[in-house]
Amino acid sequence: MTTTTIPEVVVLRLPLYVRVLAALEGRGQGVVSSQELGTLLHATPAQIRKDLSYFGRFGKQGRGYQVSNLLKELRHIMGIDREWSVVLVGVGQLGSAILTYGGFAPQGFNILAAFDADPSKHGAAIGNVLVQDIAQIKSEAQRLGVHIGIVAVPVSHCQRVVDLLVDCGIRAILNYAPYQPTTPPGVWVRDIDPVVALQSMTYHLKTAEDQW
Amino acid sequence: MTTTTIPEVVVLRLPLYVRVLAALEGRGQGVVSSQELGTLLHATPAQIRKDLSYFGRFGKQGRGYQVSNLLKELRHIMGIDREWSVVLVGVGQLGSAILTYGGFAPQGFNILAAFDADPSKHGAAIGNVLVQDIAQIKSEAQRLGVHIGIVAVPVSHCQRVVDLLVDCGIRAILNYAPYQPTTPPGVWVRDIDPVVALQSMTYHLKTAEDQW
DNA sequence: GCTTGTGAAGACCTTCACAGCA
DNA sequence: TGCTGTGAAGGTCTTCACAAGC
Missing domain, CATH: 1.10.10.10 (Winged helix-like DNA-binding domain superfamily/Winged helix DNA-binding domain)
Incomplete structure (x- = not known):
């Protein structure tokens, strides 16, 4: 080989x-x-x-x-025989669910911090993690040595947040917004959109129905 | 053409x-x-x-x-110029989050019922939907004319639940369990597993690091 | 002039089929 | 004998490049 x-x-x-x-x-x-x-x-x-x-x-x-x-x-x-440091951006309904989801840590993905633009959320603790001001993300990401970002913000903020994560030196992004952000070479993005998944199945359901 | x-x-x-x-x-x-x-x-x-x-x-x-x-x-x-009827199986943390998620209905995917095996959950209403006994699923699915199933149960129950959905006449399944169920031809499955998505990125992160 | 629709070419991925080894 | 590892063949998907038409 x-x-x-x-x-x-x-x-x-x-x-x-x-x-x-x-x-x-x-x-x-x-x-x-x-x-x-x-x-x-x-x-x-x-x-x-x-x-x-x-x-x-x-x-x-x-x-x-x-x-x-x-x-x-x-x-x-x-590279999953080690731990990875993760930050989450967007602590709405979806973001909160991600923070309380117990499936990441056992696989070595540790969500160390969460960020939101809404001041009313700052200081809250959700699933072991403190919600901080998005303005703090760069210093915090560098302090924590973060490798991966999870994006759970509305479509309208997605590109801006992704740009920000890239600026923080993050090169892998799990994106829950229904939008494909643009990133420079060397940055990896995976999109999770259950609606898109459903829609690619209805094509087949419809096609099967149409069959005589 | x-x-x-x-x-x-x-x-x-x-x-x-x-x-x-x-x-x-x-x-x-x-x-x-x-x-x-x-x-x-x-x-x-x-x-x-x-x-x-x-x-x-x-x-x-x-x-x-x-x-x-x-x-x-x-x-x-x-086939998304119409409404589709959906049922959810598994009303744990993830299932509850799915029920309260507002992204499906505006796209024509209506979650009409939810099912769980745990009797303590039966009768609860989560996000407009009543949680019912899994034993009722076949009659309810047929009564409601359900097209699509969402599976949010532990891995250990995934295959059994998928078999059950198929038996209900459902031919499209959105599967959140970290397991690829076996299905007969003509049944469509899409898997959503954020951990798998993260793991396919760490390969690249690691590979980039290894580069001298 | 600008952009589509599409055969043909090329790239990529999967499957075959068998030599080689436990 | 049984199963891997792998060149080669086959199949699928992407890209090219250009005729056709607005």
Whole structure:
């Protein structure tokens, strides 16, 4: 295996691999084949093997992959064998729900601070986190050594907030606003929009209905 | 244009087209070129034109696309020029947040009922919706003519709940559990997992760091 | 002149199929 | 024998480039 650029689709699948491997490990399974992984991931065995081959040779012919070992390797490759510091911007209904959601910390994503423009929210504590003035974000982000930003503001503020996060040196942004912000090269954005997800399914529902 | 199977990637982009077109319409813009749409969508003009060409010829040479007309057409194609009936399963912290989230109804997705297995939650009203016993779901789903299910239950219950929804005749599922359920052909699932989204970015953060 | 719609070319991703090894 | 790792083949999606039309 020579180092090549990894296709982005592969990077998007890696977390799913980790997710099922962790489940297998939790269940006490020691070894898994590309065939079985394929079934669990709704993918072909060839795709599993090809994807993994971008990063190394983790399997043994005739046996398969050792679950705990492959899991450890993938966690390292993805950089999730460490903790990441996160800030949230926008402490409305959605932002508050994110702060109280317990799913981030166990995976190593620690939301250390939250920011909002509304002064009436400053000083409040929501799920262990203090809400601060957005004006403080740059100094706080640098003090805390923040890597990742979560954006939960209205569409109209999204681009401005993203620009601000980028200015703070943040290079990875999880965006809950229904808007695709523009960012400079080297900044990564993932959008979460349940409405968009629903709308891409209604196309199929409608098409199935139209079928005679 | 002859009727071809539409690539799934195109279907996934359609909602984004609608989103920016709606913004342009709200701003009072009458006409838009593939060039400008491309900028707003972070896509090439050629891709915009090719995508749209799967569905018809909506533009005028030398001018571009009439915003309100294209918007209307796309909404019809996607089946979002109508209302859809939705049920939610799992009224925990996440499920409650979904019920009180105001973003679905304005887009025509009406959450009509919610279900949970925990009897202590039955009868509660959260955001206009009554929480009912999961045992009632089939009769209620049929009575209400439900099209779409939202799953907000723990991983351990996800597959069982999805099976149940499919049994209710539901063919589109928005899944918030960190697990990819298995479904029969003709059933559409979209997964929302912010942790997976974050993890696919840490790969890049780590890789950028490793660069010397 | 400007911009669409679209075959053809090119890039990218997936699947095949088999050599190689446990 | 069973399963991986991987070049090569195949398929899909994106981009090019230009004829056609406003």
